[in-house]
Amino acid sequence: xTVPAPGxxxxxTRRRLLAAGRPGWSxxxxxxxxxxxxxxxxxxxxxxxxxxxxxxxGVGGMVATTLALTVLVALGTSVxxxxxxxxxxxxxxPGRRVLSWLLVLPLAxxxxxxxxxxxxxxxxAGPVQTGLRSVLGDDLGALPVRSLGGATIVLVxxxxxxxxxxxxxxxxxxxxxxxxxxxxxxxxPARAFRTxxxxxxxxxxAAGLALVTMxxxxxxxxxxxxxxxxxxxxxxxxxxxxxxxxxxVSLASLxxxxxxxVLAAExxxxxxxxxxxxxxxxxxxxxxxxxxxxxxxxxxACVTVAALAFGLPVLRLVTWAAAAVAExxxxxxxxxxxxxTSSVLVAAIAATTCVxxxxxxxxxxxxxGGPWVRAAAQVTTFGYAVPxxxxxxxxxxLFSAADRLLQALGREDGTGILVTGSVLGILLAYVVxxxxxxxxxxxxxxxxxxxxxSASALTLGAGPGRLLGRVHLxxxxxxxxxxxxxxxxxxxxxxxxxxxxRPFGFTTLSVWVYELASENFWERAALPALLIVLVAVxxxxxxxxxxxxxHAR
Amino acid sequence: MMxxxxxxxxxxxxxxxxxxxxxxxxxxxxxxxxxxxxxxLEIAAGEVLTLIGPSGCGKSTLLRxxxxxxxxxxxxxxxxGREVAGSRWVPPEKRRVGLVFQDHALFPHLDxxxxxxxxxDRLPRAQRGPRVAEVLxxxxxxxxxxxxPHELSGGEQQRVALARALAPCPSLVLLDEPFSSLDxxxxxxxxxxxxxxxxxxxSAAMVVTHDQTEALSLGDRLAVMRDGVVEQxxxxxxxxxxxxxxxxxxxxxxxxxxxxxxxxxLLTCEIGxxxxxxxxxxxxxxxxxxxxxxxxALRAEPTSTAVVERVEYHGAFVLHExxxxxxxxxxxxxxxxxxLEVGTAVDVTVVPGSRPVLLSGDTALTAPPx
Numbered sequence: 001x002t003v004p005a006p007g008x009x010x011x012x013t014r015r016r017l018l019a020a021g022r023p024g025w026s027x028x029x030x031x032x033x034x035x036x037x038x039x040x041x042x043x044x045x046x047x048x049x050x051x052x053x054x055x056x057x058g059v060g061g062m063v064a065t066t067l068a069l070t071v072l073v074a075l076g077t078s079v080x081x082x083x084x085x086x087x088x089x090x091x092x093x094p095g096r097r098v099l100s101w102l103l104v105l106p107l108a109x110x111x112x113x114x115x116x117x118x119x120x121x122x123x124x125a126g127p128v129q130t131g132l133r134s135v136l137g138d139d140l141g142a143l144p145v146r147s148l149g150g151a152t153i154v155l156v157x158x159x160x161x162x163x164x165x166x167x168x169x170x171x172x173x174x175x176x177x178x179x180x181x182x183x184x185x186x187x188x189p190a191r192a193f194r195t196x197x198x199x200x201x202x203x204x205x206a207a208g209l210a211l212v213t214m215x216x217x218x219x220x221x222x223x224x225x226x227x228x229x230x231x232x233x234x235x236x237x238x239x240x241x242x243x244x245x246x247x248x249v250s251l252a253s254l255x256x257x258x259x260x261x262v263l264a265a266e267x268x269x270x271x272x273x274x275x276x277x278x279x280x281x282x283x284x285x286x287x288x289x290x291x292x293x294x295x296x297x298x299x300x301a302c303v304t305v306a307a308l309a310f311g312l313p314v315l316r317l318v319t320w321a322a323a324a325v326a327e328x329x330x331x332x333x334x335x336x337x338x339x340x341t342s343s344v345l346v347a348a349i350a351a352t353t354c355v356x357x358x359x360x361x362x363x364x365x366x367x368x369g370g371p372w373v374r375a376a377a378q379v380t381t382f383g384y385a386v387p388x389x390x391x392x393x394x395x396x397x398l399f400s401a402a403d404r405l406l407q408a409l410g411r412e413d414g415t416g417i418l419v420t421g422s423v424l425g426i427l428l429a430y431v432v433x434x435x436x437x438x439x440x441x442x443x444x445x446x447x448x449x450x451x452x453x454s455a456s457a458l459t460l461g462a463g464p465g466r467l468l469g470r471v472h473l474x475x476x477x478x479x480x481x482x483x484x485x486x487x488x489x490x491x492x493x494x495x496x497x498x499x500x501x502r503p504f505g506f507t508t509l510s511v512w513v514y515e516l517a518s519e520n521f522w523e524r525a526a527l528p529a530l531l532i533v534l535v536a537v538x539x540x541x542x543x544x545x546x547x548x549x550x551h552a553r
Numbered sequence: 554m555m556x557x558x559x560x561x562x563x564x565x566x567x568x569x570x571x572x573x574x575x576x577x578x579x580x581x582x583x584x585x586x587x588x589x590x591x592x593x594l595e596i597a598a599g600e601v602l603t604l605i606g607p608s609g610c611g612k613s614t615l616l617r618x619x620x621x622x623x624x625x626x627x628x629x630x631x632x633x634g635r636e637v638a639g640s641r642w643v644p645p646e647k648r649r650v651g652l653v654f655q656d657h658a659l660f661p662h663l664d665x666x667x668x669x670x671x672x673x674d675r676l677p678r679a680q681r682g683p684r685v686a687e688v689l690x691x692x693x694x695x696x697x698x699x700x701x702p703h704e705l706s707g708g709e710q711q712r713v714a715l716a717r718a719l720a721p722c723p724s725l726v727l728l729d730e731p732f733s734s735l736d737x738x739x740x741x742x743x744x745x746x747x748x749x750x751x752x753x754x755x756s757a758a759m760v761v762t763h764d765q766t767e768a769l770s771l772g773d774r775l776a777v778m779r780d781g782v783v784e785q786x787x788x789x790x791x792x793x794x795x796x797x798x799x800x801x802x803x804x805x806x807x808x809x810x811x812x813x814x815x816x817x818x819l820l821t822c823e824i825g826x827x828x829x830x831x832x833x834x835x836x837x838x839x840x841x842x843x844x845x846x847x848x849x850a851l852r853a854e855p856t857s858t859a860v861v862e863r864v865e866y867h868g869a870f871v872l873h874e875x876x877x878x879x880x881x882x883x884x885x886x887x888x889x890x891x892x893l894e895v896g897t898a899v900d901v902t903v904v905p906g907s908r909p910v911l912l913s914g915d916t917a918l919t920a921p922p923x
Contacts, residue, residue, distance in 0.1 A: 022644075062835045452658035455622050456646040456714075459652040460672030461721065467646075470671070 021369035022464055029364045032357050036383045036432050039394025040256075041321035046397055047249045054250045056238060058229070062251075064228040066258060068148060069155070069223070070216050076156035077212045081163025082205060084302065086193055087173035092287040093295040099302040100168070106309035106486075107161040108536030110493035110510070111215075111222035113529045115154050116517045117313040119145065119225055125144035151226040157309035159215055163208035165482065166444070170204035171197060173448060173478075180286070189288065203447070203480045206269035207440045211486075213262045214436070217255055218387040221495050221514060231255045236496065239393065252390040259386065314533060320526035327523075335512070340531060343508040346423065347535075351438075351538035354487045355480060357431065358439040362476070363445040363468050366454055380439060383432040391429045394502030425501040433497065434490050438483035443521060445479025446472065491534045509535075571634030573598050573725040573757030574619055578628035581614050583665035588614040590781040591628065595619075595630050598633075599725065601751060601758045603789075605768040606778030607804070612761045615778070616727045619759065620652050621645035633724050651718030651726035651756065657710040657733050659702035665689070665713050666698040672721040688716040691750050708739045715747055719754050726751060726758045732767065744771065765805055769793060777801050796909075799915040809883040810847075813911065815921075820911070824879050824901040827909055836921040841912045846872060848907040849885035853893060854900035861897045875901055 035190045087093075088100040106114075119176040122128050122145045144150070184418060198205075220236045223229075231254050239248040290298050361377050383391070399422070449472065457471045473480070502511065509528045516525035574596040581589040588611040596602045604612045617623040618630055621637065621644055629639025637643035659668050666685050673681045689695045692712040702710055711731060718726050731747065732740045748771060751758045768775055769789045776786040777800075785797040796802035799810075813822035818834045820827040822842050835897075836856050851861075851873055855864065862882065863874040870886045873893055877883065883901060894900060903909065911918045 138865060450656060450658060452656055453655040453660060455620070455645070456652055456654065456658040456717075457671065458622070459620050459648065459650055460717065461646050461674060462671070463646045465643075466674075471660055475660075522717070 021373070022364070022367045025360070025364035025367050025464060026373045028360050029369070029373050029376045030120075032361060032435075033379040034258060034480075035428075036380045036435055038398055038473060039391050039429070039432055040382070040386050041394075042397040042401070043249050043252060043390055043400040047253055054247045055254075056207070056247055056251070059231075059234070059251070059254070062229050062231045062234050064256065065148065065228055066217070066232075066255075069228060069230060070258070070262075071157065072148070072152040073155045073216050074209055074213055076152060077160040077163045078205065078209055080156060080160040080305065081434035082198070082201075082315045084160070084251035084305065085164050085168035085201075086197065087298055087302065089168055090197070090287060091191070091298060092289040093298040095299050095302070096287075099299070099306065102300060102306045103164055104161050105306065105537060106158055107165075107489055108312055108533045109158055109310060110495075110532065110536075111155055111158040111219060112510075112514060112517070113317075113532065114158050114309070114313050115151075115222040115225045116522060118150070118154050119315050120522055121316065122150070131283060146225070146227045148226070148228055148525065149393050151223050151228045154226075154345065155216060155219070155220060160305075160309075161213045162211040162215075162486075163205060165443075166208040166211075167201050169444075169482065170201040171477065203270040204444060206266045206338070207444055210262060210266040210267070211437055211440065214259065217258055217262070218496075220387070231258070235387060235390065239500075248393060249390075252393070254389070255387050260384070263381065266273045271389050275304065277542070306353060313529070317526045317530045317533070320523040321530055324523045324527055326345040335507070336528070336531075339507050339509045339512050339528065341533075342506060343492050343510065343532070344535060346426060346430070346508065347488045350427055350434060350491045351484050351487035353427070353431050354438040355442070355483045357435050358442040358483055359468070359473070359476070361439055362442045363464070363472055365443075365450070366449075366468075366472065367464055368447060377439075381436045385434050386433070387428070387434065388494065388496035388500070392425075392497050394430075395425045395429050395501060420502055422501065423506060426498055429497045430487075430491055430494065431500060433494075434487045436491065437486045441483040441486060442476060442479045445482075483502065483514050492532055492535050556781070559906055564722040571598070572596055572631070573600070573633040574759065575634075576615070576618070576628065577631075577639075579615070579618055579625045579630060580627040581611075581618060581623055581625055581906060585753055587781050592783050594776060594783060595758055596757050597793060599727070599755050599757055600774065601760065601772040602786075603772035603775045604759055604778060605762045605763060605765065605775065606805075607684075608763060611781040612778050613729055614781075615760050616729055619652050619725070620727055621648045628799065637706065649721060649723050651723040653711075653714045653726065653728040653731045655730040657702075657707075657714040657734075659714055659717070661702050664699055664701050665694070668702070668713060669698075669717045669720050671717060678883040684720060687722045689713075691719070691753060692746065705914075706916055707886055708737050708743050711735060712746065712750075714860045714884075715730070715750060719750065719756065722754065726756045728758060728760045730763065733762070733764070740767075744756065744846065745775065769805070772782060777804060779804075785863075795910060795917065795919075796843075797917055797919075799912060802830050802910060802912075802917070807884055808843050809846075809847050809881075810841045810843055810912070811877075811883065812882060813839070813840050815840060815911070820909070823879055823881065824883070824903070827903045828907060830911070833921045838913075838922055840918060843912060843917075844883055844903065845908040846884040846886045848901045848904050849875075849883050849901045850904045851875065851885050851887060851891075851893060852902070853897055855898050857898040857900045859899050859901050861893045861895055861899055864893065864895055873899075875899055 048471045084103055088096055088103070120126055123141065124143075124145075129145075182196040215229075218232060220230070220232045224233055225472075231251055235248050235251045235255065237293070238251060357380075361380060365374065366375050366465060453471060453475075454467060457467045462470060492508075493510060495514055498506075498508050498511050499514070502508075509532050513525050513532065516522075516528070572839070574594070576592050576594045579589055579592045579594075580587070588828045590611075592604075592611075592615060594615070597688075602614065608613045614623060618625055619632075621630075624642065625638050630637050632648060635643075637648055655839040660871075663671070666689070667696065669683050669685045671689060673684055676684060685698070686695060689698055694709060694712055694716065695833055697705060697709060702713070705713065711734075714729070715726075715728075728747075732744055735743055744767065758772075760771055762771070765859075769792075772789065774786060775789045775792045777784045777792060779800055785792055792801060793805050796805060802808045811822045811824070813820055815821075815825065815830055815833050816837045818830050818832070818836070820830050820842060827842055858878040859875050861873055862876045864875075865872040867886070869889055871889065871891060873885045873887055874882055875885065913922055
């Protein structure tokens with residue numbers, strides 16, 4: 001970055017943390033990395049042992065589709081996410097406070113729910129096309145709703161909050177001085193945005209985009225609604241169709257390549273640049289009050305996005321749910337409480353575990369420990385890049401290895417897990433998958449704690465434990481809150497891992513919705529879908545009601 | 554803890570006799586870059602040592618080695634006679650060394666009093682409050698104890714950082730360019746206050762700086778570093794007046810060098826006889842003489858071949874640059890009232906009583922070369 005940023009100091013020690021390192025904490029990082037890498041390693045070893053990739057026909061098309069979808073969604077989410085973050089961070093307009101958190105709510109609507117609502121609305125038999133035909137006549141051809149374009153729209157609308165949240169957090173942690181300096185140097189708001197805010201928010205934008213593209217690579221349910229065959233869909237279909245591990249593993253290795261490319265791009269985009277605020281947290285930017293048409297346009301843009309991605313779909317779900325309730329009372333169905341409990345318990349345990357692990361990683365890295373520890377921490381972020389189906393197969397492979405081991409040790413029925421599946425497997429898979437987003441968020445917060453602050457605490461007699469409790473955690477709490485939110489939402493929404501690993505009789509809300517929606521029981525799927533949305537809304541809402549977070553703004 | 558088993562009198566006796574910091578052959582490399590190369594350095598109890606050098610010379614690394622933020626690749630570090638790095642390793646939190654950073658590194662989420670109390674966790678709870686008040690008074694900030702760091706000015710933050718470092722009564726305080734983020738007009742005052750506070754607690758201190766004026770005025774002794782090596786350690790007057798080599802001579806102040814000749818204890822160069830050199834009676838050698846601008850006297854002399862080439866007004870003094878017949882230049886500080894126009898022919902002499910430094914090659918000579 002060539003623009004000098006007043007108000008920001010690049011400490012002379014920016015690359016040197018506390019290189020002395022701590023053996024215990026470093027070892028913890030290595031253990032975490034080993035656990036998180038284990039399913040992927042299991043799959044990779046399996047692939048190598050079977051020799052050569054066994055790829056089904058049509059792989060080229062799948063790769064091209066995956067590439068196109070990833071690029072389109074990344075473009076869409078970065079424009080929408082960054083644009084909205086800029087709008088609510090730098091400007092004041094009617095409804096800004098409410099809208100700034102309403103815009104996060106789409107995070108609570110999983111793509112497979114928005115997808116079926118979108119289809120039911122815009123498909124040939126849906127109200128939109130029916131309405132168009134009644135106005136324009138029957139010769140109107142079918143709109144290409146079930147297409148790459150349709151899938152892109154749905155994915156952008158569900159995934160843009162990742163970019164929005166992280167970029168907005170970066171903006172709110174900025175000291176106003178840099179932006180003000182640029183403005184007083186004669187830069188227009190647009191230029192100040194481009195030359196000052198965007199470069200400073202670049203690490204956050206990169207992190208957000210990485211999350212988005214990983215989601216795209218991992219999704220197979222939504223894109224299937226749209227007849228879009230990505231490589232991940234291939235993995236799932238091959239596995240479900242034939243339980244052919246070899247082919248599924250081969251295809252999965254292709255997805256892995258995509259993921260590696262995305263992570264490399266994220267690193268390049270984030271660059272070496274780490275900027276530290278002078279004197280701690282910034283107080284956010286002074287917002288410019290918009291008036292007249294501009295204010296209306298700003299409010300309108302935010303309302304439109306929030307309505308399309310959240311309001312209207314939820315309204316439609318509510319209508320369906322009401323119809324379903326009128327028909328028969330689904331609440332008397334005990335499956336409701338069962339599935340809800342399963343979802344919430346699994347998500348809460350997974351989120352707590354993932355955030356604990358992330359804090360350990362970030363803290364251990366701040367304590368130093370050298371290239372091995374850094375590499376190990378990097379390994380943990382790859383879990384998110386591995387599609388759910390592959391993590392699932394990896395976990396199954398691990399458990400089967402454990403079975404064989406136990407049988408060799410004389411227990412004939414082994415763990416008994418492989419045949420029936422296990423909640424433990426689901427949790428392990430969740431930790432593998434969701435430590436990455438948690439760590440990204442926690443690490444981003446740690447990166448904004450100047451190394452000199454950590455060094456000061458140590459020399460004042462605080463050991464690693466006290467340094468964590470008194471300094472690192474309080475200063476990284478916004479990252480921890482974001483991490484908890486992300487993992488809970490992710491875990492409640494998660495579908496493929498549960499489908500693969502659930503023990504007999506264990507159903508989460510997401511699986512239930514999926515089963516109902518794939519059989520076009522949209523009205524019956526609406527209520528559990530609404531519950532998923534509701535569960536996912538709670539942590540989102542909590543984050544923004546947290547007085548500490550507001551105080552920091 | 555060793556200190557725990559010693560009686561108070563023993564501790565005091567040892568602290569008084571042992572150096573607060575002793576580095577022996579300390580080395581530290583980052584990859585292929587040797588940041589610190591076999592440095593030996595001692596800071597006596599209660600002594601203030603200034604460490605200066607160009608950026609990247611390893612002075613901050615030296616400080617980090619003392620604090621325990623880096624582990625030396627070789628050599629040892631002792632604090633108050635206790636080895637903390639070398640054959641054993643004591644982590645920074647067990648060293649109890651005070652540390653003040655350029656960015657002050659206050660804990661932004663804690664108020665001033667809590668910041669200062671952070672290092673007092675070993676003190677009984679009842680004594681913490683009074684101790685916080687005591688050190689805050691020492692730095693003159695008793696009235697801001699409930700504020701948060703972002704509500705303080707840069708100078709106040711610096712003083713809070715100092716109070717925080719001094720609160721646990723460390724026998725050594727390390728300051729990493731503590732004043733460079735402060736306004737110029739604030740700096741002198743904060744510097745004086747800081748020094749007074751450190752003196753008041755009796756702690757030894759190592760102050761890293763890249764500001765020559767600061768280095769000369771601040772400490773009891775001064776260490777000059779270059780490329781990971783300590784080039785010279787000594788009292789500021791000694792380092793300035795008798796630099797060990799050309800680097801130290803030019804780094805610590807303006808200096809011009811002229812070829813010179815010592816014969817029968819008489820030093821002569823282009824501008825004539827410079828001085829006598831006692832003890833060099835038998836010598837007949839060619840050397841270089843270092844002239845600092847305050848040692849060079851000027852007098853308008855129309856017949857002279859030396860001509861004023863540049864005049865720089867500095868307020869109290871005026872710097873004149875004079876080109877000699879040989880084409881070499883020397884600089885001279887003149888009193889405020891003296892304004893010799895550019896082009897004036899001047900007679901150049903050395904201020905009576907000066908004992909200019911002689912160099913052979915890049916090394917200063919303290920005795921006639923053999």
